[in-house]
Amino acid sequence: MFLFLIAAGLSLIFGVLRVLNFAHGTFYMLGAYATYQLVQWMGVSGGRFWLTALGGALVVAALGGLIERFLFRRLYGKDELYQLLFTYALALILSDAAKMLWGTQQKSVSRPPELTGALHVFGAIIPHYNLFIILLGPAIALAFWVVLQRTRVGRYIRAAALDRETLGALGVNVDALYTWVFVLASFLGGLGGALISPMRATTPGMDTEVIVEAFVVVVIGGLGSFWGTFLGALIYGQVLSFGILFFPRFSIFAVFALMAAVLIVRPWGLLGRPLR
Amino acid sequence: MRRVPWAPLVVVAALLVPAVGSRFYTFLANDVIIWALFATSLNLLVGYTGLVSFGHAAYFGIGAYTTGILMKKLGVPFLLAFPAAGVLAGAFALLFGLFCVRLTRIYFAMLTLAFAQIVWAICFKWNEVTGGEQGMPEVPYPDLAWMGALPLVRDLRTSDHFYLVTVVLVALCLWILHRVVRSPFGRMLTTIRENAERAEFIGVHVRRYELAAFVLAGAFAGLAGGLFGIFNRGVFPDFAYWTKSSEVLIMTLLGGMGTFYGPSVGALALILLNQQIVSYTEYWPFVLGTILVVLLFGFPGGLGGALELLGRRLWRPRRA
Amino acid sequence: MLEVRDLTKSFDGFVAVSRVSFDVPKHSVSAIIGPNGAGKTTLFNLITGHLRCDTGRVVLNGRDVTGVPPHDLCRMGVGRSFQRTNIFAKLTVYENVQAAFVSHRGRGWNAFTPVRDLYRDETLRLLESLRLADRAGEVAGFLSHGAQKQLELGLALALEPDILLLDEPTAGMSASETRETIQLIDRLARERGLTLLFTEHDMEVVFSIAQKITVLHQGRVIADGSPAAVRADGGHVGAPHDDW
Numbered sequence: 160m161f162l163f164l165i166a167a168g169l170s171l172i173f174g175v176l177r178v179l180n181f182a183h184g185t186f187y188m189l190g191a192y193a194t195y196q197l198v199q200w201m202g203v204s205g206g207r208f209w210l211t212a213l214g215g216a217l218v219v220a221a222l223g224g225l226i227e228r229f230l231f232r233r234l235y236g237k238d239e240l241y242q243l244l245f246t247y248a249l250a251l252i253l254s255d256a257a258k259m260l261w262g263t264q265q266k267s268v269s270r271p272p273e274l275t276g277a278l279h280v281f282g283a284i285i286p287h288y289n290l291f292i293i294l295l296g297p298a299i300a301l302a303f304w305v306v307l308q309r310t311r312v313g314r315y316i317r318a319a320a321l322d323r324e325t326l327g328a329l330g331v332n333v334d335a336l337y338t339w340v341f342v343l344a345s346f347l348g349g350l351g352g353a354l355i356s357p358m359r360a361t362t363p364g365m366d367t368e369v370i371v372e373a374f375v376v377v378v379i380g381g382l383g384s385f386w387g388t389f390l391g392a393l394i395y396g397q398v399l400s401f402g403i404l405f406f407p408r409f410s411i412f413a414v415f416a417l418m419a420a421v422l423i424v425r426p427w428g429l430l431g432r433p434l435r
Numbered sequence: 436m437r438r439v440p441w442a443p444l445v446v447v448a449a450l451l452v453p454a455v456g457s458r459f460y461t462f463l464a465n466d467v468i469i470w471a472l473f474a475t476s477l478n479l480l481v482g483y484t485g486l487v488s489f490g491h492a493a494y495f496g497i498g499a500y501t502t503g504i505l506m507k508k509l510g511v512p513f514l515l516a517f518p519a520a521g522v523l524a525g526a527f528a529l530l531f532g533l534f535c536v537r538l539t540r541i542y543f544a545m546l547t548l549a550f551a552q553i554v555w556a557i558c559f560k561w562n563e564v565t566g567g568e569q570g571m572p573e574v575p576y577p578d579l580a581w582m583g584a585l586p587l588v589r590d591l592r593t594s595d596h597f598y599l600v601t602v603v604l605v606a607l608c609l610w611i612l613h614r615v616v617r618s619p620f621g622r623m624l625t626t627i628r629e630n631a632e633r634a635e636f637i638g639v640h641v642r643r644y645e646l647a648a649f650v651l652a653g654a655f656a657g658l659a660g661g662l663f664g665i666f667n668r669g670v671f672p673d674f675a676y677w678t679k680s681s682e683v684l685i686m687t688l689l690g691g692m693g694t695f696y697g698p699s700v701g702a703l704a705l706i707l708l709n710q711q712i713v714s715y716t717e718y719w720p721f722v723l724g725t726i727l728v729v730l731l732f733g734f735p736g737g738l739g740g741a742l743e744l745l746g747r748r749l750w751r752p753r754r755a
Numbered sequence: 756m757l758e759v760r761d762l763t764k765s766f767d768g769f770v771a772v773s774r775v776s777f778d779v780p781k782h783s784v785s786a787i788i789g790p791n792g793a794g795k796t797t798l799f800n801l802i803t804g805h806l807r808c809d810t811g812r813v814v815l816n817g818r819d820v821t822g823v824p825p826h827d828l829c830r831m832g833v834g835r836s837f838q839r840t841n842i843f844a845k846l847t848v849y850e851n852v853q854a855a856f857v858s859h860r861g862r863g864w865n866a867f868t869p870v871r872d873l874y875r876d877e878t879l880r881l882l883e884s885l886r887l888a889d890r891a892g893e894v895a896g897f898l899s900h901g902a903q904k905q906l907e908l909g910l911a912l913a914l915e916p917d918i919l920l921l922d923e924p925t926a927g928m929s930a931s932e933t934r935e936t937i938q939l940i941d942r943l944a945r946e947r948g949l950t951l952l953f954t955e956h957d958m959e960v961v962f963s964i965a966q967k968i969t970v971l972h973q974g975r976v977i978a979d980g981s982p983a984a985v986r987a988d989g990g991h992v993g994a995p996h997d998d999w
Binding site for chain 1: 557685
Binding site: 614615617618619620621622623625626629630632633634635636637638639640641644647 | 803805824825826829830834835837841842843844845846850853854855857858859862863864865866867868869870871873910911913914
């Protein structure tokens with residue numbers, strides 16, 4: 160489910176800015192590292208984990224906003240290859256910076272004490288925390304959807320995804336909007352990383368893996384489509400777990416085959432709309 | 436100005452490396468030369484046809500595994516195993532390309548990526564054939580004993596012999612590619628890059644040409660992969676991973692995609708730079724990223740402008 | 756020569772071209788006129804296979820060519836220019852026209868001989884007749900707007916077409932450029948025995964060379980006939996000519 164968070168951010172940036180953000184996986188990784196760092200300082204007890212997770216996500220969001228405001232902005236209107244190259248360069252720089260700060264050792268965050276237990280269902284053991292994440296995913300999806308539907312920024316974002324020129328003509332501050340899109344997207348990526356940190360070890364290299372997974376999710380669901388991303392994340396999870404169950408060795412293969420199949424049949428994704 | 440025969444000069448210079456340089460330099464030159472072919476093959480797509488592929492490593496990987504498996508497991512001589520890399524990679528490029536060229540721009544890029552990841556996943560998991568995660572170490576050198584009978588090169592090491600073979604083969608491949616981009620076919624590809632709509636209306640069957648370019652680029656990437664597997668003394672799944680695709684894309688872009696030799700220069704620059712920087716710091720990606728950002732922002736005309744500027748000063752004679 | 760029958764195309768419920776029919780006789784100069792958004796360009800795109808029509812037929816020399824893709828259509832003797840100038844901007848003028856020759860004469864699959872001097876004479880001769888010969892080595896994207904339009908004409912002519920479809924050949928030109936271009940087109944059409952179909956906003960141009968005029972309004976044909984007849988008809992359409 161955390162994959163949905165990351166993919167949603169990726170999809171958001173693509174929907175509005177029409178850029179595939181390679182650095183998005185790195186934002187996710189930074190979210191995890193930032194959370195780890197905050198946990199080092201503050202600990203996880205007494206509900207502080209939630210603060211640190213939120214803090215980690217906010218740090219990443221701020222970083223995303225700054226990058227958009229001072230760097231990425233200058234590339235609008237240039238060849239999309241340059242924009243792509245920039246996000247890739249960003250991914251290289253940031254992930255190496257993370258390596259400098261935190262080393263190559265795995266970092267792990269202990270689960271928040273409220274959720275250290277586990278549930279026994281049909282002989283399977285599901286840690287409370289995982290259960291919590293499973294429930295949290297849809298909750299965040301819903302919250303995010305409400306933001307898009309009900310707030311002014313959300314409405315502008317949706318409008319921008321449909322028609323950028325008109326929006327500018329209507330007097331909307333498009334520059335500010337783009338910054339907010341970046342902030343929001345980075346926040347989602349960072350939050351994904353923050354929440355995953357107690358479940359998986361945080362290591363360098365987690366960014367290159369996740370970005371490809373997120374690509375798959377977004378492509379399956381539809382670039383720029385919100386519910387498409389949700390659906391894509393669900394499908395991805397299903398294919399991967401059923402794949403592991405039935406043909407353990409070819410589950411990754413199945414995922415990418417699915418991605419290719421979607422692109423061949425409906426390039427704009429299951430719930431996306433064709434781009435011109 | 437009299438035209439300097441740069442290409443033959445470079446080839447001769449490359450051939451002399453083992454004689455004058457250390458073992459290490461020969462190694463480095465070998466690396467550069469193979470990557471130059473890989474990047475040039477990608478440039479046929481990116482620079483000449485205007486198709487940005489994110490999955491070019493797939494064909495590199497297929498070529499590497501083809502040669503590797505044939506030579507190591509089946510004992511097929513290099514003389515057959517090497518062209519087989521190109522043929523098989525080209526065949527896969529044909530299969531994947533059939534689907535890819537129906538899409539445009541970002542979707543094209545994503546589908547090439549998807550196919551490349553499929554190739555990677557297969558290489559990664561199909562233990563019986565590819566060695567899976569562990570890869571396939573100890574791909575043998577081709578039998579180059581005959582070189583021991585030749586004057587001048589008799590006393591060189593096997594790795595140097597292989598290096599010389601690489602130089603000759605890559606030079607041959609580049610020569611062929613050079614002919615291709617200067618041919619009517621190459622011109623047709625350029626019109627597609629410039630303006631696919633207009634190209635259609637001078638009678639160019641855009642998709643068919645794109646497919647042909649895709650297959651050709653895949654085949655030559657396969658040949659580069661075949662050489663690299665031997666050079667690297669092993670073939671590993673990450674040959675086909677997407678980070679390899681982006682590496683070669685960066686080389687191509689850095690060197691300048693508008694020119695034929697640009698990607699080779701990009702390969703040279705990037706590998707030498709890497710070499711230099713790695714001896715100072717382990718944070719090579721950081722440096723590379725910074726270089727890219729500086730290039731992107733430091734030059735108002737974007738990367739292309741910077742390179743053109745640079746190119747005009749440094750590499751002009753080569754373009755002749 | 757060219758017959759268009761009941762051509763209809765709609766985008767998301769908006770009917771851009773509605774049951775349009777007209778004929779273009781051989782060796783004639785015909786014009787399609789109408790205000791912006793009347794569907795002229797859409798109609799062109801339907802005829803040349805860029806867009807798929809919903810219903811209707813396009814017949815060229817008695818052969819049904821409805822939905823034939825552009826690259827095949829231009830082997831059948833159809834040349835076309837675009838409203839927004841459409842050339843190969845980073846190639847030289849010479850290379851632009853040469854590419855059209857290479858493609859049209861089926862040499863595009865030759866991947867191993869140098870292209871440089873292929874069809875050199877033909878290319879230069881065509882550039883000569885377009886008065887672009889002295890600019891052959893220039894990069895096409897740097898030419899003036901008018902010269903680019905002429906070059907685009909050259910791309911179409913290299914295909915040795917029987918019928919030439921020109922979408923707003925004088926769009927964005929000054930009065931003198933317009934006059935020159937029209938003279939050029941008129942002369943070339945005569946020399947080569949071309950059939951000409953063009954869209955145009957400048958009424959003076961239209962009435963000076965067209966032998967037949969089709970008036971399009973909101974996707975429909977509202978008048979069709981000789982210039983004199985259309986002029987006489989113009990009154991009840993209710994749109995002053997100068998606004999078109």
